[in-house]
Amino acid sequence: MQLFYEYSETVVEEVALHVLQVENMGNVTETLPRRLTSFAVSWMDYVYWEVTTEQELNIRLRGSFPSHCAFDFSVSAGIPGTSSILRTATVARSMDIPARTKTEICVVGDQQSDHASVYGDVTGTVSSLRVINLRIKLVVLTFDGDHVKTEYLDQ
Numbered sequence: 001m002q003l004f005y006e007y008s009e010t011v012v013e014e015v016a017l018h019v020l021q022v023e024n025m026g027n028v029t030e031t032l033p034r035r036l037t038s039f040a041v042s043w044m045d046y047v048y049w050e051v052t053t054e055q056e057l058n059i060r061l062r063g064s065f066p067s068h069c070a071f072d073f074s075v076s077a078g079i080p081g082t083s084s085i086l087r088t089a090t091v092a093r094s095m096d097i098p099a100r101t102k103t104e105i106c107v108v109g110d111q112q113s114d115h116a117s118v119y120g121d122v123t124g125t126v127s128s129l130r131v132i133n134l135r136i137k138l139v140v141l142t143f144d145g146d147h148v149k150t151e152y153l154d155q
Helices: none
Strands: 003-007 011-024 030-032 038-052 058-064 070-076 081-092 095-097 101-120 123-141 147-153
Touching: 003 058, 011 038, 011 123, 038 058, 038 070, 038 101, 070 081, 081 123, 095 101, 095 123
Parallel strands: none
Antiparallel strands: 003 101, 011 101, 030 095, 038 081, 038 123, 058 070, 101 123, 123 147
16 A cells, blocks of 8 residues: 655644742842753644545555654544553753742743644545643742743743
8 A cells, every 4th residue: 555645834832831920019039940940741732644545444654744743553444543641751940030020930842733734545634733842931020010031941
């Protein structure tokens, strides 16, 4: 059986997995210790497929998107399917909260979406959606809501 894949461009956008709002009403910068800023986050990575053929009922879809997300599934023609993996991680870091500010602490990641058209002896699509590159994002605002700065922190 001959299968060919035509890949679309990978789309990446930032998504928030956890958000915490912190206010420092004092006149001194406060350092939040690591024990207060440890976040356990979880998300689902997915691969979706929908293929049809006139020949066989079971088909082996195997390949790798240009983003290096690989797939290898035995699927049934004519029946849409999904494979999902639950991912978990702990993100922690000590951080400084400037005096007289409201700060939004976010655990963010890049949500990567890939899509491929399948053709040859089979026609259909294969898509993936996954989260990569976890990091902490600080958005610092004044008490009036004016933006002061946005900063990304390494873990």
